[in-house]
Amino acid sequence: MHHREKLRSAIKWVFMVGMLCGGIMFGLILHFWETSPTVPDVISGRVIPQFDKLHGRYVYLTKMQDCSLFILLLLGVICVFSCGVIDFRLKKLTAQSKAGAPS
Secondary structure (H helix, E strand, O other), X not given: OOHHHHHHHHHHHHHHHXXXXXXXXXXXXXXXXXXXXXXXXXXXXXXXXXXXXXXXXXXXXXXXXXXXXXXXXXXHHHHHHHHHHHHHHHHXXXXXXXXXXXX
16 A cells, blocks of 8 residues: 555544544533532542533532543544644655656
């Protein structure tokens, strides 16, 4: 497989993983907004506030729930950034091949 085709394929896969992370994060946020308490619950560990923009209130998450949202956000950002880097490399290869091609 040609190098440019590999890069195009990589962009597609990395982008899909990034979108999957974003979709899972969005679904979890909606789930947490609907199921989490609106007052801190020390016994269950739900003490980390998160603003519920849908209902205009705060809900309280566990440390694990908060960390899972952060990790999904971080993975999504890394995937989008990686797509940009791969795309830049692909454009650079294309420009080099056009410059080196005989007219």
